[in-house]
Amino acid sequence: MTKESTSGRVSRRKFLAATGTVGAVGLAGCTQSGGGSGGDSENGEDGELSGTIDIAGSSTVFPLATAMAERFGEDHSEVNINIQSTGSGGGFANHFCPGRTDFNNASRPVQPEEEDACSENDVTPVEMTVATDALTVVVNNEADWVDCITVEELRQLWSAEEPPETWSEVNSDWPDRELELYGPTDASGTYDYFIEAILGEEGPGHRQDYSATEQDRTIIQGVEGSETAIGYLGFAYYSQNQDRVKALSVDDGSGCTEPSLETARAGEYTPLSRPLFTYAKQEALAEEHVAEFARYWIENATSQDIVADEVGYVPLSDEDQQAAMDALESAIENAQG
Template sequence: MMTDSPSGGISRRRFLTSSGAIGTLALAGCVQNTNSGDGSGSDGSGSDSSDSDGLSGQVIIKGSSTVFPISDAMAEEFMAEHGNVNVTVDSTGSGGGFENWFCPGDSDINGASRPITDAEIEQCSGNNVEPVEFEIAGDALTVAVNNDADWVDCLTFDELRQIWSDESDVTNWSDVRDEWPDMEIERYGPASTSGTFDYFNENVVGEDTEHTTEYQPTEEDETIVQGIRDNEGGIGYFGFAYYNSNSEAVKAVEVKAEEDGECTAPSLANAKDGSYPLARPLFIYASESSLQNEAVYEFIRFYLEQAETDIVQEIGYVPSSAEQRDENLEKLDEVAG
């Protein structure tokens, strides 16, 4: 058996039925239940129906800024139904979450915008943490430019590689295409601890080169949006949900993988059918030991069931399919049973 859950190890007994639609999405930096945890209702009467099932405890979530809005919404709704459960959600980047929290055994769940790496699995193993993978949504990773950049509507992978490779001598837009303006390219993107950085580096920049360090890195996707918005030569990339909520502030660029390919816009429909070349799956990873914790188990079950609902699409991602949901739930019960 694994080490104790950071939330406190207790025997898992399944007794809840997750139901109902998720309410309003809250994009806070950290979601936390403020109930006293003494079993009383909000008025001190002890009549709060959210406490009636007896479920209590803490769930700690770290990881991907891309997955953060989904986990944040799930935490809000779950705590609304279970008033004695505290769910905290922090955006640390996929890699930052694995390295600093999940693999050391200090969080229960890690959101990830790319699969866990062999090195991360090895780190987890060294701390007796066994990660359990659940694919929970799909994303259309979006490249965006300033709204006034009317010269660019579509970029090829080769052009993106020129802009973002550390071996490239591209500094101005005219260096990419002669007909584009002699204006400096201002790059904004995720930090190297981000799964989005890893995905873009592997799938666009390529294995033979490295991502440029000549850009402004951040774990805050809203900061990337602001940088692009405020600089006419700005360009950056992030999860589709952040474009979806800032579509008036920046312009999404169509992408084509090959020179003779078709320019395709980032959209949920294009991500779902696979026509968009930067479509990718999104994950959460749970510690096997944490799944022995009643509150963590029930929260994960709730999360996996709701990942198929409209809330994921409203945030700006492709919901998991019924088949994916069933596979996830079967895996959950196999691991936690």
């Protein structure tokens, strides 16, 4: 697992440019390297927390997890936090449910089959809502024929049933030019959420003849590089690349609404605003350094500075924060007995 060390706070733009939102990032100036999930928690000199925390999952939640880990590391330099961007489903299947990680980030709720897989390995997921996202549809800056798209047009564009090859097949006012599509893989919670919100769970499914990637920067690069391209991804990645691609407003039948923190917060950007989660492994919360990091994340989930200004998501309300903290404290009590 490749690691990049990060000291202090880095700007959101520099962070995304440096990491590409993929791979693994090792955070905090640690003096102890951990061995496996939950990592040998102990107190160092002067009672300092130490140990390793392993996190995998959603590429959408990845930058938020990283921002929280950076700040936690400023106060707890002997805690080593490793974060991988694997997709929500990939994180559950390959890392969290097999017991290899302490947290799994997710841009959609854990699925029943994933809960069953976790249970088989004595892993108890503890759900914590950490922010709200506005899933964003982007096109090339030169695509002057479209500024707003309806839910039905999105459904036609991405449906596996008779998928269109040109823009004009979807809307006769659009040019007779070949479509080029970019989006997340089927291991991504963003992919799952798009199916739920746009295509329908009982529908024909998501078309597969598109450029699929877990690297959100690849979606930005692909759309930027082709005048006839379209793609979708989390709002945070668009917000840091607004000069490179154009976001489309979405019309759900009530008129065109642009994706923004304000419209997502107000519940106006439908149906593409969504909650974001991290799932803690209850058993790992028995380790004090893991429990303290989870508390730190939820305590700061209402932060305008971190969640909105730096990362690009809607912070939790005080009420939602309290609900998340109550669930967490109950899980910590169960874990620590």
